[in-house]
Amino acid sequence: MQRTSFIATAWSVVLGLGIGASQAQKIDVERELTMRLGFTAAEVAQARGGKAVAKLLPTKDGAEIGVVAAVRMNAKADRLVYWFKEIANFRKAAELGLSRRISDEPQIGDFGDLSLDSDELAALKKCRPGNCDLLIGDKGIQQFQALDWKAADVARRANLLLREMFLGYARAYLKGGDEALGAIHNDKTPRVRANDFRQLLSQSRGLYDLAAPLAGYLEGFPTAALPESEQFLYWGKGGAGPDASISLHQLVFYHPSGGDVFIVDKQLYASRYVEAAVTVVSMASAPTGDGFYAVVGSRARSSSLNGMGARLLRGKVEKATRETAAMYLDWLRASLANSN
Numbered sequence: 001m002q003r004t005s006f007i008a009t010a011w012s013v014v015l016g017l018g019i020g021a022s023q024a025q026k027i028d029v030e031r032e033l034t035m036r037l038g039f040t041a042a043e044v045a046q047a048r049g050g051k052a053v054a055k056l057l058p059t060k061d062g063a064e065i066g067v068v069a070a071v072r073m074n075a076k077a078d079r080l081v082y083w084f085k086e087i088a089n090f091r092k093a094a095e096l097g098l099s100r101r102i103s104d105e106p107q108i109g110d111f112g113d114l115s116l117d118s119d120e121l122a123a124l125k126k127c128r129p130g131n132c133d134l135l136i137g138d139k140g141i142q143q144f145q146a147l148d149w150k151a152a153d154v155a156r157r158a159n160l161l162l163r164e165m166f167l168g169y170a171r172a173y174l175k176g177g178d179e180a181l182g183a184i185h186n187d188k189t190p191r192v193r194a195n196d197f198r199q200l201l202s203q204s205r206g207l208y209d210l211a212a213p214l215a216g217y218l219e220g221f222p223t224a225a226l227p228e229s230e231q232f233l234y235w236g237k238g239g240a241g242p243d244a245s246i247s248l249h250q251l252v253f254y255h256p257s258g259g260d261v262f263i264v265d266k267q268l269y270a271s272r273y274v275e276a277a278v279t280v281v282s283m284a285s286a287p288t289g290d291g292f293y294a295v296v297g298s299r300a301r302s303s304s305l306n307g308m309g310a311r312l313l314r315g316k317v318e319k320a321t322r323e324t325a326a327m328y329l330d331w332l333r334a335s336l337a338n339s340n
Contacts, residue, residue: 029284029293052329054322063306069296069325075336077283097238106170111163196276229254245272276301
């Protein structure tokens with residue numbers, strides 16, 4: 001599968017979504033597609049027939065991009081939930097690179113096979129606060145600056161530092177939530193990660209309307225509670241050379257009694273391209289009772305898409321995002337059908 005570097009990073013997050021109900025009620029998914037998401041009757045018919053349809057979502061500013069896609073799958077929804085829980089195998093099958101689930105109490109061993117390639121090492125060597133090709137904070141930049149880049153074992157030391165940095169992010173998030181993740185300082189103005197995520201979540205009004213407890217949990221983690229749910233962290237690395245990106249994610253599974261299943265993939269950190277991203281996943285039963293709908297909705301923020309000079313890039317990214325959303329849903333539908 002050929003993807004642009006931005007899309008490869010964003011779609012390491014996006015592989016499903018949906019709609020469900022905050023009151024644990026079954027909904028008419030086709031009506032929601034039409035009334036809430038703007039699908040035409042022809043697009044709903046296409047999705048019902050097993051061919052994915054993807055549409056761009058309205059966004060607040062030029063740095064944000066959103067997509068929604070839908071397809072009916074003739075399979076059991078719990079099979080898809082199982083796949084997501086086996087995240088390393090799932091991402092490998094989707095050609096999204098290496099990933100590992102992180103222990104409930106994160107340990108350095110969880111990151112034992114996380115490593116930097118030569119392009120990433122070269123970028124880190126040149127990093128300075130306000131001028132860095134990678135999205136790391138001032139503390140991280142200072143730590144990499146302190147390495148002896150002429151030493152024969154500098155790659156080993158840099159990899160150890162990277163693993164310790166990711167371990168610190170994981171532990172900090174589980175203890176203090178978004179606020180504990182700090183700021184990105186790859187350009188002149190630092191960007192607070194918590195602010196980027198809040199902006200994305202504020203645009204996801206459908207999530208508040210249809211699954212308010214889940215939205216509140218994402219906003220208030222770790223102090224907020226969400227009964228009938230489970231969560232874990234994982235890291236991933238996708239791409240190669242200058243396109244490589246290392247990311248940290250939270251996966252949340254929510255299945256209220258009598259309601260539809262939700263999965264949320266929340267990007268906590270990425271080393272390139274995307275400052276924040278969130279995907280909500282649910283499997284809503286088809287009105288006919290034959291299979292379920294996977295409806296994909298994801299939003300991401302990238303400063304590289306902002307400004308007049310980025311207009312051409314944005315057009316290309318929007319086109320690739322829409323096409324990639326449909327491609328992955330079609331791949332997922334076929335894969336589930338073959339596993340039955």
